[in-house]
Amino acid sequence: MSTTQAHDAADRARRLQRVAELLAEAVTPQEVLDAILTDGVRAAEAHAGAIGVLSGDGERVELLAQRGYDPEMMSSWATFPVDAQLPMSEVVRTGEPVFISSLAERNRIYPDLAHLGQQGHALVVLPLAVEGAVFGGLSLSFDRDVEFEEERRELKMAFARQAAQALARSRLYAAEQAMRERMTFLAEASELLASSLDYNRTLAGLAHLCVPRLADWCAVDMLGPNGEIQRLAVAHEDPEKVRWAHELQERYPPDPDAPFGVSNVLRTGEPEFLPTIPQELLDLALGDDDELRQIVDELGLTSMIAVPLNARGKTLGALSLIAADVHEPFTSADFELALELARRAAVAVDNALLYREAERRANAARALAYVADGVVLIDRDGIVRHWNPAAASITSVAEEDALDRPVAEVVPAWEALTTHVPLVAPGAPARPVTVPIVIDGDERWVAVSGVAFEQGTVYALQDVTEERALEKTRSDFVTTASHELRTPLAAVYGAIRTLRRADVELSEEDETQFLEMIEAEATRLARIVEQILLAGQLDADAVELHVTECDPSEIAAGVIESAQVHVPETISLALDVDGAPKISCDENKLRQVLVNLVDNAVKYSPGGGRVELRVRNGLGSCVIDVVDEGLGIPPGERERIFEKFYRLDPQQTHGVGGSGLGLYICRELVERMEGRLSVESEPGRGSRFTLELPAR
Amino acid sequence: MLVVDDERSIRLLCRVNLSASGIDVLEAENGTKALELARRERPDLVLLDVMMPDVDGWTVARELAEDDRTREIPVVFLTARAEAADKRMGQQLGGVGYVVKPFDPVTIADFVEGVIERVERGEREQLTRGISSPPDR
Numbered sequence: 048m049s050t051t052q053a054h055d056a057a058d059r060a061r062r063l064q065r066v067a068e069l070l071a072e073a074v075t076p077q078e079v080l081d082a083i084l085t086d087g088v089r090a091a092e093a094h095a096g097a098i099g100v101l102s103g104d105g106e107r108v109e110l111l112a113q114r115g116y117d118p119e120m121m122s123s124w125a126t127f128p129v130d131a132q133l134p135m136s137e138v139v140r141t142g143e144p145v146f147i148s149s150l151a152e153r154n155r156i157y158p159d160l161a162h163l164g165q166q167g168h169a170l171v172v173l174p175l176a177v178e179g180a181v182f183g184g185l186s187l188s189f190d191r192d193v194e195f196e197e198e199r200r201e202l203k204m205a206f207a208r209q210a211a212q213a214l215a216r217s218r219l220y221a222a223e224q225a226m227r228e229r230m231t232f233l234a235e236a237s238e239l240l241a242s243s244l245d246y247n248r249t250l251a252g253l254a255h256l257c258v259p260r261l262a263d264w265c266a267v268d269m270l271g272p273n274g275e276i277q278r279l280a281v282a283h284e285d286p287e288k289v290r291w292a293h294e295l296q297e298r299y300p301p302d303p304d305a306p307f308g309v310s311n312v313l314r315t316g317e318p319e320f321l322p323t324i325p326q327e328l329l330d331l332a333l334g335d336d337d338e339l340r341q342i343v344d345e346l347g348l349t350s351m352i353a354v355p356l357n358a359r360g361k362t363l364g365a366l367s368l369i370a371a372d373v374h375e376p377f378t379s380a381d382f383e384l385a386l387e388l389a390r391r392a393a394v395a396v397d398n399a400l401l402y403r404e405a406e407r408r409a410n411a412a413r414a415l416a417y418v419a420d421g422v423v424l425i426d427r428d429g430i431v432r433h434w435n436p437a438a439a440s441i442t443s444v445a446e447e448d449a450l451d452r453p454v455a456e457v458v459p460a461w462e463a464l465t466t467h468v469p470l471v472a473p474g475a476p477a478r479p480v481t482v483p484i485v486i487d488g489d490e491r492w493v494a495v496s497g498v499a500f501e502q503g504t505v506y507a508l509q510d511v512t513e514e515r516a517l518e519k520t521r522s523d524f525v526t527t528a529s530h531e532l533r534t535p536l537a538a539v540y541g542a543i544r545t546l547r548r549a550d551v552e553l554s555e556e557d558e559t560q561f562l563e564m565i566e567a568e569a570t571r572l573a574r575i576v577e578q579i580l581l582a583g584q585l586d587a588d589a590v591e592l593h594v595t596e597c598d599p600s601e602i603a604a605g606v607i608e609s610a611q612v613h614v615p616e617t618i619s620l621a622l623d624v625d626g627a628p629k630i631s632c633d634e635n636k637l638r639q640v641l642v643n644l645v646d647n648a649v650k651y652s653p654g655g656g657r658v659e660l661r662v663r664n665g666l667g668s669c670v671i672d673v674v675d676e677g678l679g680i681p682p683g684e685r686e687r688i689f690e691k692f693y694r695l696d697p698q699q700t701h702g703v704g705g706s707g708l709g710l711y712i713c714r715e716l717v718e719r720m721e722g723r724l725s726v727e728s729e730p731g732r733g734s735r736f737t738l739e740l741p742a743r
Numbered sequence: 744m745l746v747v748d749d750e751r752s753i754r755l756l757c758r759v760n761l762s763a764s765g766i767d768v769l770e771a772e773n774g775t776k777a778l779e780l781a782r783r784e785r786p787d788l789v790l791l792d793v794m795m796p797d798v799d800g801w802t803v804a805r806e807l808a809e810d811d812r813t814r815e816i817p818v819v820f821l822t823a824r825a826e827a828a829d830k831r832m833g834q835q836l837g838g839v840g841y842v843v844k845p846f847d848p849v850t851i852a853d854f855v856e857g858v859i860e861r862v863e864r865g866e867r868e869q870l871t872r873g874i875s876s877p878p879d880r
């Protein structure tokens with residue numbers, strides 16, 4: 048070896064050393080590739096370099112990176128079979144380097160390369176191997192012919208070993224990095240899924256978590272109750288695109304029978320992974336729709352993963368990921384991650400559904416426990432299967448004494464109770480029948496309705512005793528009201544019939560009496576009708592009060608003044624005011640009450656006497672007494688006189704009888720004005736009605 | 744004939760119209776007085792109101808039927824109570840007629856005279872069974 052040669056060799060060794068240092072510093076696969084293909088290729092005195100690696104299935108060589116070659120020419124070498132008659136394939140197959148000194152030599156050994164007309168001179172392809180396992184090759188092309196003597200070969204081999212080490216290390220590092228990222232991602236996803244039982248929200252959140260880290264697009268579709276596809280969420284970095292995706296979904300709803308894609312995944316429960324979306328599939332999906340084709344072309348879809356959300360043998364939905372313009376095409380690692388993600392999401396959805404179902408059942412049980420109506424479920428064999436607390440209360444049979452026993456034993460009268468209850472089909476309007484049942488000697492009225500279904504019959508029992516009593520009160524009111532009307536009607540009609548008798552000559556006195564009778568009884572009729580209306584309004588709580596500030600002594604004075612006109616001469620009216628406070632009340636209603644009380648006082652003083660209105664100051668109230676010296680009220684009747692249609696012996700009154708509603712109305716009106724009306728009386732000595740209204 | 748009603752106007756109607764047919768009329772404004780008059784005067788018929796304070800018409804009819812002195816006196820109810828149940832009550836108490844208010848006082852004399860005639864013919868039980876009212880007004 049000459050001094051120059053020795054110097055050159057030392058120089059090459061130094062440059063290789065420098066490359067070795069650069070490779071040691073490079074961390075990511077990209078940095079390593081850069082170091083190999085720029086500094087490394089330069090140090091090896093080559094003008095171009097390329098790195099190919101064995102594909103996952105070991106069938107092909109995939110070109111990882113190149114520097115210095117014509118990119119257009121290289122595009123056809125992106126991947127090629129391991130068993131091809133090519134230097135890189137041979138190196139990967141054999142693990143032995145190939146050194147070619149000239150183009151002629153190359154074309155002789157590899158005729159496949161010759162017909163490509165590729166220019167070049169010397170060519171070296173070195174195996175990339177770690178611990179004896181070849182995982183790829185490094186090719187170096189030279190722009191001149193080179194004789195590769197031993198020392199050069201050794202150096203090139205050393206470079207290849209260092210490159211292989213660095214590349215393997217960086218790929219391991221990258222894989223670890225990716226693994227860590229995936230674990231972090233899964234942890235985040237799990238946390239999100241566990242954050243709420245509202246899976247609509249968590250799944251939408253999951254779709255957003257996937258973008259852009261995992262994919263350019265992410266969508267979640269759920270299977271609806273009738274097998275329809277319900278899009279739950281679409282995520283993309285650009286909200287505008289999301290909006291547009293929704294529009295697209297509406298315009299082109301998914302075909303549930305589509306042979307691939309989300310529909311297929313939802314139908315079969317099997318995942319789909321298309322590392323590259325074949326054009327034929329897109330053509331099939333797009334059909335003749337040019338507009339849609341244009342849209343999809345613009346999207347630039349490259350890669351697709353669709354994974355089912357399966358839980359307990361059921362497909363609940365699907366998660367789909369799409370790589371388009373930004374994201375790299377998906378790898379099998381992405382697919383694995385998507386499967387894991389879908390598995391976790393499915394568990395979360397299933398949990399939420401189970402919880403919801405449990406909650407629904409708990410609510411249903413709660414509703415049955417607290418509903419006021421009795422609910423009884425009887426199976427086809429007549430055995431009680433449900434007996435809610437209201438049913439227990441209505442029938443006085445406890446749940447534990449009823450459950451799992453024949454209903455005929457639980458309630459002996461059950462058959463009699465339900466025999467007239469028509470059983471309707473589920474969903475048909477209930478047809479309740481009201482029947483009496485006697486429990487502990489107490490008669491209750493129960494509205495029973497029944498619905499028959501496949502497993503038995505469910506009965507609803509409603510205690511309507513109160514309603515029935517109310518109904519009876521109402522019909523009694525109508526009956527009594529009609530009685531009250533019949534008597535004055537009889538008088539009016541009878542008087543007219545008698546007056547018109549041609550066969551009887553009436554005395555002048557009788558004639559006058561009949562005419563007066565017609566007038567008085569017609570007046571009474573009108574008053575009864577008015578009072579019935581008012582009592583009805585009071586019962587329905589439909590009386591409107593117009594409350595203003597009033598001076599009770601003024602109202603009392605007015606009442607006395609107008610009564611003065613028609614009272615018999617035997618009655619002397621008086622008003623005594625002793626410092627009455629102002630009150631808030633409905634002036635007209637108060638006047639009505641006082642007129643009624645004064646009229647009563649006069650009516651029940653057939654022997655005449657004093658009727659006095661006393662207005663005075665109570666404790667924070669205004670007290671008005673209506674005092675008479677008349678017949679008085681027997682002790683047992685003092686409360687009853689305030690009942691509807693209750694009347695004191697009317698034969699003792701002069702002339703027109705009452706409607707039986709006056710005092711009822713008085714008390715109701717006074718109570719609505721937050722006052723009180725009471726009576727004190729001494730039979731034969733007179734009565735005192737006391738009205739107390741709160742002061743302003 | 745005894746007319747029992749707490750309403751003065753009804754008594755007046757009955758008195759005038761019955762008198763016009765030559766019937767002597769006694770009046771009572773309550774149950775107690777009715778029983779007293781019936782026992783003392785033994786009228787040919789009692790025209791009896793039902794709803795009266797203290798002693799009502801049902802009670803009067805029951806007591807009349809339980810008293811040997813008044814058992815034979817036929818009772819015609821004259822009442823504002825128009826329900827079937829009330830009419831049945833009148834029947835159970837042995838009434839021979841049931842007149843619902845408002846009624847035509849012009850025909851009342853013919854009606855009660857017809858009733859008295861049939862009672863005298865021994866048809867009292869038939870009258871009670873088919874308890875009837877005067878022709879509609």
